[in-house]
Amino acid sequence: MELTAKKIILGLLLVSDGQPLTVRSLIDACALFGIKENNVRVTLTRLSADGLIEAAGRGSYTLGLPVQSLADQVASWQTMEQQLAPWHGGYVAVYTGSLRRSHRKTWQRRERALTMCGLRELDRDLYVRPDNFQGGADFIRSRLQALGMEDEAAVFAASDFDSQRMDAITRLWDARSLNAHYRKDRQRLEKWLARHQALEAEVAAREVYIMGAQAVRSLVFDPWLPAPMIDAEARHTYLETVKRFDETGKALWQRLYQIRIGMPFMSEEQPTTGVLQ
Template sequence: MPLQPPSASSRRGPRPKNIILRVLLASTGQTLSAQELVGACTLMGVSDNSARTALVRLRGTGLIDSVERGQYRLGPAATTLADDVARWRSGEARVRHWEGGWLIVHTGALPRSDRRAVTQRDRALKLLGLRELEPGLALRPDNLNDSLDDIRDRLYRLGLDPAAAVFTTTTLDTARAQAAPGLWGRRRLEVGYRHQIETLSRWMDQWPSLEIDQAAREAFELGDAAIRSLVFDPLLPDTLINTQLRAEFTDIALRFDRLGQSIWRQRTLQPERMDNA
């Protein structure tokens, strides 16, 4: 599942396999037709042939399944990350009061020659909000509701090598405890929350004036960016971030997501498209 942190996004147009996976992810378990998936790719500037080639390749890798002729859903190879990505909807419910402890992941003994394994490892750490304090030592505030065993299992499922040590501590030395809060860039995160809130709010006010194809395209792009930001949000405690601002961003992203899905359904069900089906 090729989901990358916001900082890794490219100015190039989205790849067809990414569009297909994200549209299926947004369908929350429902099947979609090849026509709908190819149509989504076409709307985003991808050729029909490229979209259909992507469907074949995704099915071959197990990332999507063909439920019946011409109908698709996410496959087993995408299920683990899809479940994790869906957690963005309940972000504030996944954290508890921070008592000052830290979740630690030690990867110093792991090999770095396998680039694919390193990429999966780094993505798993970022998905749980961990940041590298020094080479081979990543950490985050121990404020997640999940038990340590659940967090450890989740990291392993997402691609962290099981040989990595995952543990908590309340006795981080003074120098490291003072350096750690700066790892997440509080100002950058809060500026990002405010920018996304303003952008999504303004678009929701103005979208009825847009043609349906333009509205669907922009809803996909803006919604995808917002969801990606929340998927990789570190869910910091209130001593390290403005949690009220984060909750406001999450709320508007949820409302935007519902609106975006409604717009896509309107576009799909337009009479002229049904007549051409």
């Protein structure tokens, strides 16, 4: 994973629960990854100019308004399982054929929103996913819009696909790879948790950030498929492991920063492993 000042700054602010982080804390965090102070300060200036972050008092920053909604959706990985509902074989569909294609950033936000909601393209401009969230199409519509997708997109419940499209739908998600990932990555995280106390503080902080970011990102972009399409028990076990890993990361970063600076890095409620954008 290539780490830059921009990725680390946005990654930490993205999971800071809306609370500001000081410039000193961000400089110190980036230093763990070999990024120099001047690089961090230049990056902060650029991010502020772009509106991605904003000043929150003297010498501290928080996320800018354009990405606050995204931050809320990213943070929902911990509670997404609670939003699931029994699946009765139906689907939620999204049609994007009437939306603009010329604006690159708008298209990128749209594609990210569709992917984060587990939607896959069945036919040109027609995306589907299993209807297994509480609230059905309304839930997906609200989440897509919160993730930056245009309100004009048609979002609706769908069923009774022809046999050819039903066969195609079953191939839209690689359930075998997902199941393998849940098991393999859980083992990787558990192995690290069993040995991390023997690591030097700075080494442990770096590793927990990188590994945690990768794990959280996989859950943020998980399609949250229903059983029997997916091994729901393996996913649940993986989710619980990632939560424990995140809590361990929070404690490690708090301890390291208090030793260095004599003050907390984040409040008790804030996770320190996040999604590197």
